[in-house]
Amino acid sequence: MSDSNRSSSRAPAGGLSLTEEQKRQLVRSTRRFDLRRILGGLFLLYGIIVTIVGLVNTSADVHQTGGIAINIWTGIAMIVLGILFFVWDRLYPVPEEDILKNLEREDEEKAVGEGHELG
Amino acid sequence: MLIAAADNSIRLNLSWIDYVMIVVYFAVVIGIGFIARTRVRTSMDFFLSGRSLPAWITGLAFVSANLGATEILGMAANGAQIGMSTLHYYLIGAVPAMVFLGLVMMPFYYASKVRSVPEFMLRRFGKAPHIVNAIAFAVSNILIAGINLYAMAIVIEAMLGWPEWVAIVVSAGFVLVYITLGGLSSAIYNEVMQFFVIIAGLIPLTIVGLNRVGGWGGLVDSLEHTESAQKLSTWAGTAIGHVTNPIGADWLAIVLGLGFVLSFGYWTTNFTEVQRAFSAKNMSAARRTPLIGAFPKLFIPFIVVIPGLIGAAVLGNQLSGTAGAGKLTYNDVIPKLIQMYLPTGVLGVAVTGLVASFMAGMAANVSSFNTVFTYDIWQRYIKPRMSDEHYLRVGRWVTIIGVLVGIATAFIAAGAANIMTYLQTLFSFFNAPLFGVFILGLIWKRMTSAGALWSYLAGIAAPTVVWISYLVNPSLFNTGTAETMYGAIISFATVLVVGVVISLFTRPKPDSELAGLVYGVGKIDLKSDAVVGDQAWYRSPALLGTIALILCVVLYLPFL
Numbered sequence: 001m002s003d004s005n006r007s008s009s010r011a012p013a014g015g016l017s018l019t020e021e022q023k024r025q026l027v028r029s030t031r032r033f034d035l036r037r038i039l040g041g042l043f044l045l046y047g048i049i050v051t052i053v054g055l056v057n058t059s060a061d062v063h064q065t066g067g068i069a070i071n072i073w074t075g076i077a078m079i080v081l082g083i084l085f086f087v088w089d090r091l092y093p094v095p096e097e098d099i100l101k102n103l104e105r106e107d108e109e110k111a112v113g114e115g116h117e118l119g
Numbered sequence: 120m121l122i123a124a125a126d127n128s129i130r131l132n133l134s135w136i137d138y139v140m141i142v143v144y145f146a147v148v149i150g151i152g153f154i155a156r157t158r159v160r161t162s163m164d165f166f167l168s169g170r171s172l173p174a175w176i177t178g179l180a181f182v183s184a185n186l187g188a189t190e191i192l193g194m195a196a197n198g199a200q201i202g203m204s205t206l207h208y209y210l211i212g213a214v215p216a217m218v219f220l221g222l223v224m225m226p227f228y229y230a231s232k233v234r235s236v237p238e239f240m241l242r243r244f245g246k247a248p249h250i251v252n253a254i255a256f257a258v259s260n261i262l263i264a265g266i267n268l269y270a271m272a273i274v275i276e277a278m279l280g281w282p283e284w285v286a287i288v289v290s291a292g293f294v295l296v297y298i299t300l301g302g303l304s305s306a307i308y309n310e311v312m313q314f315f316v317i318i319a320g321l322i323p324l325t326i327v328g329l330n331r332v333g334g335w336g337g338l339v340d341s342l343e344h345t346e347s348a349q350k351l352s353t354w355a356g357t358a359i360g361h362v363t364n365p366i367g368a369d370w371l372a373i374v375l376g377l378g379f380v381l382s383f384g385y386w387t388t389n390f391t392e393v394q395r396a397f398s399a400k401n402m403s404a405a406r407r408t409p410l411i412g413a414f415p416k417l418f419i420p421f422i423v424v425i426p427g428l429i430g431a432a433v434l435g436n437q438l439s440g441t442a443g444a445g446k447l448t449y450n451d452v453i454p455k456l457i458q459m460y461l462p463t464g465v466l467g468v469a470v471t472g473l474v475a476s477f478m479a480g481m482a483a484n485v486s487s488f489n490t491v492f493t494y495d496i497w498q499r500y501i502k503p504r505m506s507d508e509h510y511l512r513v514g515r516w517v518t519i520i521g522v523l524v525g526i527a528t529a530f531i532a533a534g535a536a537n538i539m540t541y542l543q544t545l546f547s548f549f550n551a552p553l554f555g556v557f558i559l560g561l562i563w564k565r566m567t568s569a570g571a572l573w574s575y576l577a578g579i580a581a582p583t584v585v586w587i588s589y590l591v592n593p594s595l596f597n598t599g600t601a602e603t604m605y606g607a608i609i610s611f612a613t614v615l616v617v618g619v620v621i622s623l624f625t626r627p628k629p630d631s632e633l634a635g636l637v638y639g640v641g642k643i644d645l646k647s648d649a650v651v652g653d654q655a656w657y658r659s660p661a662l663l664g665t666i667a668l669i670l671c672v673v674l675y676l677p678f679l
Contacts (some may be wrong), residue, residue, distance in 0.1 A: 035308050039315060042147060046140060046319070046468060053136055053464035061462045065327040071464040074323045078468075080313070088383060094173075095650075096665045098400065102171045106160060109169055110507040112234070113162035115498050 023100060030099045040085030043078045051075030127437060129277050129454040137467030144316065144471045148297055151308045155301025162510040165302035166490040167234060167398045172304075174404035174658075176311055178411025181217075181395040182419075183310035186317065187267060187480020188548050191423060191473070192274065196449035198427020199438060201365035202342075202350025203678040205424045207373055210671040212382030213416050218664040219407035220387045225396060227561060229405040230635050230643040234397070235487075236390040236553075237495045243560050243636045245628075251575060252553065253495035256390060257488055259546040261521050265528020266485035266543055269536075271477035272529065278454050280469065287529045290474070294482045295522040298489075299515050302552040303398055306479070306486040310395075313475040314415070320469030324453075327460040328429040338425075341432040350428060353678045367597025367606050376604025382609045384554035391487040401648040403658065410663040414485030417670050418660075427452050433459075450676040481525065489517045544586065544603075551607040552578020563622075564630065566638040570622030578614035582606035 018026070054061060054071025061071050159165050197205040218409065237256060241249035272286040281289075297305040332338045342350050348596045354365035357370040366373065386409070396408035400536055430452035437447050447455060457469050493514045502509070556575050560566045585606040589595050595603040634641025646653075656662065 021595045030158075033313060038147065038151065038308075039312060042144070042312065043315070043319075046316075047142065049140060050135065050464040050468065052460075057462065057464075061464075064462045065460060066331045068327060068330055070323050070327055073464060074319065074465045074468070078319055081319075098171070098650075102169055105169075109163040113166075113233070113504070113507040113510055114505070115494070 017040050018103075026103065027096050027099050031093055034094060036085045036089040040082045040089065042083030045082075045087065047075045047078030047080075047082055049075075050078060122541075127648065129447070129451050129458055130280060131454070131458050131466065131470065133279070133466065133470065134463040136463055139472060140467035141474065144369055144475060146292060147312070148293060148309055148475075151312075152300035152305045155297075155308065156303040158304065159300075159302055159511070162507050162514055164304070165511050165514050166396070166486075166493065168302070168304045168307060170398060171400050172307065172398050172404070174399055174411055176307060176398045177395045177404065177408040179314050179415070180307040180310040181392060181408050181412035182415050183314040183476075183479060184392060184395060184483035185213075185480075186314065186476055187483070189267065189270065190482070191206075191317070191321075191448045192453055194420070194577040195430070195453045198424035199434075199449045199452045201429040202428060202431070203353050203424065204350075204364060204366050205427070206353050206420055206675065207366070207377055207679060208357075208382075209416060209420045210675055211374060211378040212575055213386060214377065214413045214671050216382040216386035217413040217416065218392070218667050219383060220396070221408070221410040221413075221660055223666045224387050224557075225406045225409070226402070226560070226643045226645060227636060228393065229397070229399075229402050230645075234308050234494050235491050236393055237386055237491055239557070239636075240571070241495075241499075243633070244556075244566075244634050245568040247568060248556070248572040249356070249495070251492055251572065253499075254580075255549055257492050257496060259549060260391065260488045260491075261524050262486050262528050262542060264481050264488070264521070264525040266532050267473045267477070267481050268525055268529040268533035271481070272533075274403045274450075274454065275348065275474065275476070277451070278457075278473075282523070282542055283533060284530075287526060290478050290481070291522050291526045291529075292477055294485060294542065295519060298482055298485055298522075299518045301447070302518075303394065303486050303490070304513065306482045307395060307398065309475070309482065310479050313472065313479045316468065317472035317476050318415075319424070320457075320465065320472035321426070323423045323465045324456055324461060325425055325429075328426055328433075328456055331460060332429055332432055338428060338432055342652070344429065345513065348432065351678060353675060355679070365598075366600050368601040372601065372604045372608065376606075376608045380551045380554065380607040384550035384552075384607070385517030388550055388553040390491060391483050394487050401650060401653070402645055403653040403660075404647055406645075406660045407658060407663065410660055410667065413667040414670075417667065417674060422666060423453075426456055430456055451516060459511060464658040485518060485521050485525065488521050489514050492517045492521070492635075519585040545583065547603065548579050548582045548586075548610065551582065551610040552614045555611045556618065559615060559618050560637065562638050562639050563619075564633055566618060566628050567622045567625040567627050569625040570618045570620075573621050574614040574616075574618030575677055577617040578610045582610040585609055613678075 032056055050071050052075075054075055058069055058070070061069055158169075161169065163169050179239050194205055194208065197208070219287055228236075228239060231239060231242055233242060237253040240252045268291060269283075269288055271281040271290060275286040275290075276283050297309065329335060329338065332341060339351060350365075354370065357368070357373060359369040359371060368376065396405045399405040399408050434447060434452070434455065438449055438452070453473070457466065461469055493510055497513055497517075498505070498510055546652075552575050555578055556571050559574075560571060586602065589602045592671055596605060630640055635643050652658070
């Protein structure tokens with residue numbers, strides 16, 4: 001794709017004119033990889049691994065830590081945190097306009113990147 | 120009784136489960152790089168995440184970019200060596216500086232639309248000080264990245280048994296891949312992830328450690344028996360003229376040197392930090408970035424310094440200040456406690472967190488270096504007026520070159536570790552004078568370009584002279600830390616004097632060019648880009664800043 005052609009042929013109003021379907025697609029794909037989902041997934045996975053290790057090796061853990069089943073406690077805490085990340089993502093998704101605004105500002109951003117604002 | 124592992128090695132015994140967790144983490148890191156790649160269309164996307172990130176992400180990245188190898192191992196080492204006095208670095212140092220950045224300086228930075236801290240220098244003072252600032256930042260940052268890389272390789276070698284060169288090449292390779300792909304967004308997302316993982320590793324370590332020494336009471340008892348009880352106090356022995364505290368400086372030097380000059384200098388002018396706030400989506404989010412970062416920062420000492428104290432109590436006379444054959448150093452405290460106390464499972468979490476934090480520290484250096492090199496040096500002085508695509512391409516190439524130079528520095532550091540330590544001390548002189556220049560320039564519109572240039576240079580030279588005198592005659596200061604505090608104060612004072620004198624003899628910029636860059640000249644609109652929800656009371660910068668400052672006082676109270 002030749003970027004220079006693309007930006008010069010665009011209407012001066014700026015921004016890509018997307019169809020409603022493309023916009024929905026973009027919002028969906030951005031939200032799919034929200035950082036909170038990645039964090040939630042990672043902590044859920046770690047939490048499950050750590051909890052299972054804790055359940056299998058309880059006596060060894062307790063011996064090393066002086067009485068605390070640290071893997072079980074940490075594992076449960078990580079699972080809870082992981083779920084909280086998913087809940088947070090669910091309740092407060094990234095606003096649509098934030099996602100689209102970023103795309104619409106592409107020309108403006110390029111001007112800033114080229115240093116025009118600073119003269 | 121408590122010395123379960125009397126040997127002096129910090130080699131960890133990882134099982135395959137722990138390795139699975141490390142591998143999963145780094146697979147996610149690379150995955151984030153590819154996701155971030157799809158959103159990089161302009162150079163601003165690459166260098167400043169398109170100024171689009173929400174405050175919670177930039178805020179956690181702000182604190183996490185500083186949570187690298189030197190910070191975690193170094194502050195735990197301080198905890199073992201000087202005890203609770205280490206709290207000064209957080210409560211008189213970092214947090215007030217972050218509040219100051221959010222409330223006072225960020226409006227100037229963000230409203231002026233500068234893309235880097237050197238660019239603010241350019242807007243306010245013109246080209247001469249800008250060139251000095253940009254080159255000093257770029258060179259020092261890439262060398263620091265290399266020195267950090269080497270520091271990491273030593274620890275990874277000791278913990279995991281990887282040869283140093285493997286550790287250097289592998290971790291630099293990861294940083295290279297994910298920064299070249301996704302730029303600052305990659306760096307920031309990984310910083311946020313690393314933040315949570317390292318916390319998830321350090322909290323169990325602190326809990327188990329406290330349990331093994333018999334709780335807080337047991338820790339206090341054992342410190343009183345084996346070490347000086349002064350490790351539990353912060354302000355005792357800091358009277359002027361009667362200094363007996365382990366830092367070796369009186370309260371005025373701690374407040375002015377460590378607090379005001381060193382910490383304010385680091386947190387408000389170091390672009391590696393401030394860049395995170397520049398990537399926020401609007402003024403409100405940019406101001407909240409350091410304020411949100413301040414809250415975790417308030418509590419990090421309790422999972423870093425307390426393990427240090429536990430190390431002092433448990434390992435006591437095994438620890439020494441200098442490395443020697445088969446000896447533990449203060450820097451080994453955290454890895455040693457991990458080895459002693461954490462069973463497979465949480466062990467994997469803690470090791471992942473440590474390795475990730477090492478890598479994130481280097482990535483932060485690289486992602487700020489490529490921005491300053493591309494915008495402030497390449498675009499400004501070498502190839503201006505090119506297309507945005509050109510600068511995006513340059514940014515990617517500079518990232519690759521930067522990482523390669525970092526690797527080379529790491530190998531040089533391996534051969535000349537002492538010189539590298541000196542170099543790092545030298546670079547620490549760059550922030551204090553920059554802060555002096557900015558503060559003077561912000562409050563005094565009469566300050567001129569020549570005043571900025573020469574006071575900045577004098578402010579770098581002055582602490583260098585103090586430091587060399589200290590190397591020649593170590594009786595000048597009680598400790599090396601005390602030297603840096605006095606050095607910083609001298610640097611700041613030099614900037615003020617030289618800056619004022621030279622400005623009075625040179626011609627200032629007209630007011631029309633200073634709007635929004637100097638306090639009281641022009642107006643900064645803090646609300647023009649506000650979005651729904653910014654007005655919520657719990658998002659008020661003034662409120663967040665006040666609460667953070669109150670907590671600074673409150674957290675000192677148990678350890679006066």
